[in-house]
Amino acid sequence: MIVDQAKYVDGFRRPCGDLSDELEELQNSTDGGFLWIGLKEPEAPEFDLVVAELGLHPLAVEDVRRGRQRAKIERYDDTLFVVLKTLKYVDATSDIETGELMVFLGQRFIVTVRRGDLSPLATTRHQLEEHPELLRLGPVAAFHAVVDSVVDEYRRIDQELANDLEAIEAGVFAGDNSVHSATIYALKREVLEFRRAAVPLARPLSALAAPGSPLGEGEARLLLRDVADHLAQVIDHIESFDRLLTDVLHAHLARVGVSQNEDMRKISAWVAIAAMPTMIAGIYGMNFEHMPELGWKFGYPMALGIMALVCFVLHRLFRKSGWL
Amino acid sequence: MIVDQAKYVDGFRRPCGDLSDELEELQNSTDGGFLWIGLKEPEAPEFDLVVAELGLHPLAVEDVRRGRQRAKIERYDDTLFVVLKTLKYVDATSDIETGELMVFLGQRFIVTVRRGDLSPLATTRHQLEEHPELLRLGPVAAFHAVVDSVVDEYRRIDQELANDLEAIEAGVFAGDNSVHSATIYALKREVLEFRRAAVPLARPLSALAAPGSPLGEGEARLLLRDVADHLAQVIDHIESFDRLLTDVLHAHLARVGVSQNEDMRKISAWVAIAAMPTMIAGIYGMNFEHMPELGWKFGYPMALGIMALVCFVLHRLFRKSGWL
């Protein structure tokens, strides 16, 4: 389905007719104009039409149709084919969901195709349309806007994961029982999902942003370097999260064992206390003929008193050792 | 044993006569034709004949005959020699079995030799024969079809392993007793087997798929880049599996300890409860002459009642602490 399509001439939006006609016209002109076609659901016949009109490469088109591709930047003659993994953070479950956004970047056109519900580009397009000076840079301006919005989302998720990690840390080290090892492990899984989306993009994006880029030496390269820079920062953080989560998991697992051992110690301490009156009662339960205390008038209360005293003293001792 | 052999001229299959004669004829012609000889059991004399007719290099031939080679791509003059590790996933045992597929890729021929029962190539060949436009690219089209089918199988196994890992995770974190550390370890072993098959192929395959490839700059290079891309994705996943399995193993081992500690705590709690009536009984078993309760008519039921009450209260307390 075609979500939006337009021609940008001299920095301003114009309606767009038949694609191949428009493209031919743009190729001959020199005013830096380009087409931007935004699609979703690439299974639909509209995509076939775009493919045919713009002459997109079959291998790239196959990747778009199949989906589940690795993040990458590939060159087909004059056209760059880019797969971006769009991420969405579901706050309730701390889950990261991965979508896909495919981009064809030609000399005079850009095609953006999104799979799944994630990452609507309408906002990105509207924001860019308010900057004619950027649009005059050609389709690479749209490409930058798209990659920038994807990486900005990475940064927001980076912040969310940092919060989740901090919550887990607080829980683990405060001895909060609401933290389970499953929670820590699940966050680790999301961090790895994040890593798989972000890391493969870093090297080719840096190559596009470095001197000698196929996009030329102009402003566009500097814009992409800005995005590559944010991506590098996100990847730094992911690495830290990964290391910290491993340590937190170990600390948590150890803490669970420690807390159980504390229970055992407490139970054992109470059993030890209860063993004392039992022992004393056993002694006065012996059947010797000559046991003077048994004849005493206050023998029984005395025995009970000794029992209580021993229990009280033991209890205080155990309290002091931190066992109770 | 020769499984199938044919000549492909102008994209269509033709029967194939004496190999060296056909080869000489193809070398002189300019219509992009090639021979595809498919073998299995390279110990048989048919392979000797192919080797002699096509002039395959003795070192590569020795590798084919011996088997148990590392995945690799080697160049012998004009011929590429490729060892692929074919994998098969046995669902019942979650075991990966490794086979071998050797390929000689010449200018006008391709020889595929498989060892063991894995990876029949008949389907691959039939599918390719329905695409004359690919066959016209020459033997590299057959090479691509073979590598693609091997890597596609990697992707299926990747998915299977992801399922197995998810099942293990669910079991471990749900406290399911059907997960044993042996299961986790066995999966780790298979992941390493997978890694040994996939990782050594990545670098040489990328080199074949990169600009400056010995296979030239045409469509063939792009086809191989598509496969290299899938391989990279599989390797990303293997890395994730490896890291996650280590964490799951630790979590599982800790959980087993935790579960045993829970049993101990439960037993100890019951012993602590039983210690109370024993203590009370001991007290009323003492032989003091002056113990008024002993003479009471309802002394005995009172004692039994106190015992029951203490047990009931302790039981509730232990329940509330989560110890029972």
Add this chain to the structure above:
Amino acid sequence: MIVDQAKYVDGFRRPCGDLSDELEELQNSTDGGFLWIGLKEPEAPEFDLVVAELGLHPLAVEDVRRGRQRAKIERYDDTLFVVLKTLKYVDATSDIETGELMVFLGQRFIVTVRRGDLSPLATTRHQLEEHPELLRLGPVAAFHAVVDSVVDEYRRIDQELANDLEAIEAGVFAGDNSVHSATIYALKREVLEFRRAAVPLARPLSALAAPGSPLGEGEARLLLRDVADHLAQVIDHIESFDRLLTDVLHAHLARVGVSQNEDMRKISAWVAIAAMPTMIAGIYGMNFEHMPELGWKFGYPMALGIMALVCFVLHRLFRKSGWL
């Protein structure tokens, strides 16, 4: 807010008029003079003025305004844009706080912008002003002074962290209960924060300090190599801290378990001792008609004596085994 601004001509400080006029004059002259503008709070309008007068690149300016950038060295035409992460160590909490210092290094000017309260540069500037021979090297001398002061602070913090680590080690291995796993983990977090500040700077700083540097082959390059060298040393130490902290955390977690087990062993040993008199009392509490001891005159004290003796012997044995 402009904190300080001056012109340096022939190694000495001069007052500075309108920026663009001064700059034009300096560009034409040949006496190696330059402007140094020091700012803080880049949100203020003064910064806009500097940007306009010196023609700073909008992307770099945006980074300055937004903050939270990764440490980096970027080139915009003739100007280097550098982001330094300034660190401050809070001794009371062993916390590292991260600030930012942005530097624009042009041919005839240097602009330093700091965000947050950390890293006042007044001292750095005053110290440099006492070395006219350095100031004659041009703005790169100021750049060196700034980077050097940042990295020198890294070295001080490196030393502080080494002290903190040693304190933790001493505590863990001396069995000191004041060390908690949260403390170790918190230090690991700070080490990772340190790493994120220091590591990304290493490669570009080394590139500036290596032969073929964009800063030329003069004295300035050697000065920066000196700083790059200190940075490398700091990074070596961070790596060691990271490895050691992991081992210390494991040792600590194990020690906590060991210490709890010691408590359990002690309690169990006491319960075992108490079980002996209870058993003996039970024996003399049996109701057999023919139990000669029961009739003995000193039967009762004898029984008590045996109990005391058994307890005493057991206690000595347990002491000797190290269980008590």
Add this chain to the structure above:
Amino acid sequence: MIVDQAKYVDGFRRPCGDLSDELEELQNSTDGGFLWIGLKEPEAPEFDLVVAELGLHPLAVEDVRRGRQRAKIERYDDTLFVVLKTLKYVDATSDIETGELMVFLGQRFIVTVRRGDLSPLATTRHQLEEHPELLRLGPVAAFHAVVDSVVDEYRRIDQELANDLEAIEAGVFAGDNSVHSATIYALKREVLEFRRAAVPLARPLSALAAPGSPLGEGEARLLLRDVADHLAQVIDHIESFDRLLTDVLHAHLARVGVSQNEDMRKISAWVAIAAMPTMIAGIYGMNFEHMPELGWKFGYPMALGIMALVCFVLHRLFRKSGWL
């Protein structure tokens, strides 16, 4: 001691006279002949003679005499000096013993020196002498034969270690008590010893086997690539062993703890069972005047029966929970 020395001319063995005379003659001839001198115990005076006659470099000679060198390939003008670590697997103890084999590879000679009892080369030489077509390649053929025999031994040991690892895995996960952590650790040590022998050789051997090798582009380079390939496979396996051994060690250590906890649970369960009759006996040991059961004729057998019943029921319950 000179073990064997011969001249190989046109692929066949000839007796060998004075070394420097033979060498001069071979240098002038063009029939690809070479000398192969095999030595052991380089302390002996024969080695001095060889060194003097062939003009071997003093630094390499010093390495040979001292021994305990790292595996390496070094170039001294026209001569390659190679240190190979020969390994021997002692099956009884699963121990790997390391020997050394030094090789000087000149244009017209090869000198092989072995230290210690490992790695006799007689078999290697005899096998090569049956292949005149290889001997005609010059001394590099002998070099290949030697390296190949060393790496083939690596492969055999690789297989042995795989067997040892499998035996350990089977023991650990079957709960076999014959596996001790010392066994696992010892195997890890041997794997590291193996790694130190194999890994440093990989890079220089690959360089000799790669296009642009100092040994030229002929058959010899392909022969060495074959060996480099096997070495790479061995190193892959060593990496896997290392990772798996770490996991097996963790699993084993955990299993030992689990097995001890099982013992504790069993003992505690029996103590809990024994506590029941003791409690009941305590109740009927109370001295209340009004305890009707005490007067019953079958009171005593009833009490014993209740005790037996309670024990029986508890035992069944504990069995069902898997505690006994």
Add this chain to the structure above:
Amino acid sequence: MIVDQAKYVDGFRRPCGDLSDELEELQNSTDGGFLWIGLKEPEAPEFDLVVAELGLHPLAVEDVRRGRQRAKIERYDDTLFVVLKTLKYVDATSDIETGELMVFLGQRFIVTVRRGDLSPLATTRHQLEEHPELLRLGPVAAFHAVVDSVVDEYRRIDQELANDLEAIEAGVFAGDNSVHSATIYALKREVLEFRRAAVPLARPLSALAAPGSPLGEGEARLLLRDVADHLAQVIDHIESFDRLLTDVLHAHLARVGVSQNEDMRKISAWVAIAAMPTMIAGIYGMNFEHMPELGWKFGYPMALGIMALVCFVLHRLFRKSGWL
């Protein structure tokens, strides 16, 4: 303080006059002579004189004066500046102490400066003076002698650490209680200190020893390659130590837990044994009127006999299970 200073001409030691005069004379002559000035305590005024006479670079001089530098090799025009970390092993405490040795290597001079008491160079110098053929190579011969003596010390320490590690391993796996986790951790710390001294030197030393070295292609380069080679071997070993120590630490921590659990099992087993006579005594302490055994003449000895028998049987059973 100047420890020793001399001129070496044509391989032999000559007294040395005013430094700058001697240097000028040597520069004009062609007999390969050089000056070797050995200093300690670089704070002293003699060092200022050397600096002035030989024109040493201020940045390098500052590094010498400050100390605590990273091991490195830096180039200042025609002079190499080298920082070596000298190590000393204190056998009693298994502690490694780090000193510093700074070297200025010019075309016609070498200056060696040592900080701290470690690493006297007198022996090194005397040994070299017995080899005029080496001294004729110029100051690089002295440089080689110094680096060689430092790295030889590394090798000795490498051997010492190997011994310490073996002692720890033997202790841990033999269950020797003299090994504490603090010992293992301390060794790990020393290994990391060793690593920090050795690893940064490897790359620049290899660069000096590789073809294209700034020291030229002569004998000197080969001499340094010999040292670089030993350094590489030491680093290999350090890596192994590091990995093994981590495993030994884990094994040790687990063993401590296991040993405590054994104590607990033993105590619990004894408590379980003691529970049996207590139970039997409880039964014969019941007050039923009809308990025939109570009237038996040998009832009491029979009861005692049963108690003894039960204890004996249990003890044997527990022995057989390995619990006692």
